[in-house]
Each structure stands twice: as structure tokens, then as C-alpha cells.
Amino acid sequence: MKHLHGMRELIQYARDSGATDAALIPARDILAEDHLAGFCKPPGCDQFGKAMSCPPHVAGPSAFRQWLPLFEHALVFKIDTFSEALLSPQALLLFKKLHEIASGVQKKAVLMGFLNAKGFAGGSCKTIFCADQEKCGVIAGAPCRHPLTAKPSMSGFGINVSKLIASAGWEMKRASLSPDAAPETPVTLCGLVLID
Numbered sequence: 001m002k003h004l005h006g007m008r009e010l011i012q013y014a015r016d017s018g019a020t021d022a023a024l025i026p027a028r029d030i031l032a033e034d035h036l037a038g039f040c041k042p043p044g045c046d047q048f049g050k051a052m053s054c055p056p057h058v059a060g061p062s063a064f065r066q067w068l069p070l071f072e073h074a075l076v077f078k079i080d081t082f083s084e085a086l087l088s089p090q091a092l093l094l095f096k097k098l099h100e101i102a103s104g105v106q107k108k109a110v111l112m113g114f115l116n117a118k119g120f121a122g123g124s125c126k127t128i129f130c131a132d133q134e135k136c137g138v139i140a141g142a143p144c145r146h147p148l149t150a151k152p153s154m155s156g157f158g159i160n161v162s163k164l165i166a167s168a169g170w171e172m173k174r175a176s177l178s179p180d181a182a183p184e185t186p187v188t189l190c191g192l193v194l195i196d
């Protein structure tokens, strides 16, 4: 019962931190697929290789599949927004918020005794946190400049976001942005915290 209470507290914490909604799903419901991580490779993403938390520097889908049995739950959270916002300077704030919620929930889960809690967000932390720097600090051989906030991107681990959203019981909106999308097209940004 204490466990269940803790999970409810984490869901509420994610909502209070700015998530449109949060839900708990069984960790075994998450799919990490090689072909999805493949989209991070050129020409899929121009940030490939530029941050320590993106491919090819992350362990990727096969490692994620090995970790999954070590976790019982996953807290999934989302921020609902619109194409227009993601094509404006507000996008940076939305992605920062995504990382802040993932890192905040992870920290709270650890403090509650889920010592291996592991958070994932979206977008390259190089563009979100270190855009004014020539190189990712870690790739340059120094510590991460934002170790308490920057989380690895789910994309690099091939997480199937459509499945994540369906498992959370939410309606699927666009999970990524198309430049020709109408300004009012709904888009969902998603994050995840694995909980042992």
C-alpha cells in the first residue's frame, strides 16, 4: 500500500511540475526498437553524435531491453502543445521543462527509496542546454554542465512513443513536428522515468 501511495505521489509531482498529465504503466509494456533509434542517424537528426546523451554515445535499444526487467514501473508524462509553439522560441522552454520534469521525478523517486530510478526526456540536450557552447562538455572531456537536469533522449534508445502513449491511456497526437503542419496541430512531448 505504501508503494502505491508513493506512485500516486510521483504522478502528482509530475503534474505539479508542469506535465499536462502523468500515468504509471508496467515497465514491461515499454518497447525499445532498433529501427526507431536508427532515425537518430544522419540524415534523420542533425544532432547525431553532438551530445553525450544522444547516439552513438548512449547504450541504445539493446541495453534498454536488458535494463527493463530490473524495473517494475514506469512513470510516463506528457506535455500537450501545438506545432506553432514548437516552431517558436517557446520550443526551447517546453523541452527544458520536459528535462526538468524527468530529472525532478527521478530525484524524488530516489529520495523515496527507488534508488535506481532512471529518467529520459526528448530532444538533444546540446541544443536545449548547451547551444551557446561549441561542444558537449562530456565529449570535450569535462563533466556535464547540467548533470542534475539534462536527461538522455528516449529516441536514442528507440522507445516507441506511440505505444507509451497508448499504454498510458492517452489519445495519440503527433509525437513529432512536421514543418508543413498547420500551426494549431496538436503535438505531444513525452518523458519517462523507470522505477524499480
Ligand code: SF4
Pocket (backbone or CB within 6 Å): 050, 051, 052, 053, 125, 126, 127, 129, 130, 135, 136, 137, 138, 139, 143, 144, 145, 146, 147, 150
Ligand atoms: S554537457 Fe551539455 S550537451 Fe553535454 S551532456 Fe551535458 S547538457 Fe548535454
